[in-house]
Amino acid sequence: MSNELPSFVCSSCGKEHSGLPTDRAFQLPDQVWSIPESERKDRAKWTSDLCQMGNDYFVRSFLPIPFRNRAGHFGWGVWVKVSWPVFQRYREIYDEDASDEPIAEGELANALSYDLPSVVPVKLKFGMPSDRPHVFFSDEASHPLAKEFASGITDARYHEILASIGAA
Numbered sequence: 001m002s003n004e005l006p007s008f009v010c011s012s013c014g015k016e017h018s019g020l021p022t023d024r025a026f027q028l029p030d031q032v033w034s035i036p037e038s039e040r041k042d043r044a045k046w047t048s049d050l051c052q053m054g055n056d057y058f059v060r061s062f063l064p065i066p067f068r069n070r071a072g073h074f075g076w077g078v079w080v081k082v083s084w085p086v087f088q089r090y091r092e093i094y095d096e097d098a099s100d101e102p103i104a105e106g107e108l109a110n111a112l113s114y115d116l117p118s119v120v121p122v123k124l125k126f127g128m129p130s131d132r133p134h135v136f137f138s139d140e141a142s143h144p145l146a147k148e149f150a151s152g153i154t155d156a157r158y159h160e161i162l163a164s165i166g167a168a
Contacts, residue, residue: 021167025077029058029109049132050091051079057087058109061124063135065145068152074161080106080122080135090126090133098126104133113164114145 027033032044032053044053051058061080064073082090086104093101108120120143124133137146148157 021162022072023075023077024161024165024167026079026110029053029079029081030111031056031081031109032058049094050087052087055084057082057084059087059090059106059124060132061135062132063122063149065148066152067158068154070155074153074158076110076112076135077132078112078135079109080124080133081109082106082124086124093126095129097128099128101126108135112145113161114143116143116145120145 028044028046029051032040032046032051035043035053044051046052046058049060051060058079058081061078063076063078065076066073082104083106086106089101089104090098104124104126106122106124108116108122121141122135122137124135126133137149153161
């Protein structure tokens with residue numbers, strides 16, 4: 001058995017990091033990924049934080065799932081489909097402290113390794129310009145992702161997530 005610590009190559013920075021990954025980021029909303037690559041740039045516009053495809057608007061956001069047995073969290077870098085007014089407002093406050101902004105609503109725009117309904121309503125909390133909006137769920141949400149968001153994940157579940165994303 002090897003005593004070598006696990007490591008991974010980060011898909012964002014391209015560098016090798018020791019340990020196991022504690023996040024997974026989606027480059028685009030699934031709806032945009034589904035467009036053939038040859039048509040994608042003609043049908044959608046995006047940056048690393050915003051995306052528009054026709055009358056559909058998306059904001060890149062952060063969904064932290066806390067660990068139960070240790071400090072920290074597993075972070076999902078997800079896209080959230082939002083209404084035009086929310087998208088426009090986020091563009092207006094993008095470089096400002098938006099901590100006092102009201103909670104916004106949207107829908108999860110990426111499929112995660114969970115058994116989820118076809119539409120997953122979420123809430124967005126805007127904050128500092130250096131941070132992506134944080135995703136959370138209403139108290140009534142009862143799907144597995146909302147439950148893990150509320151109660152955290154065990155190390156065994158963390159390993160399951162890593163296996164599901166091909167990182168373990």
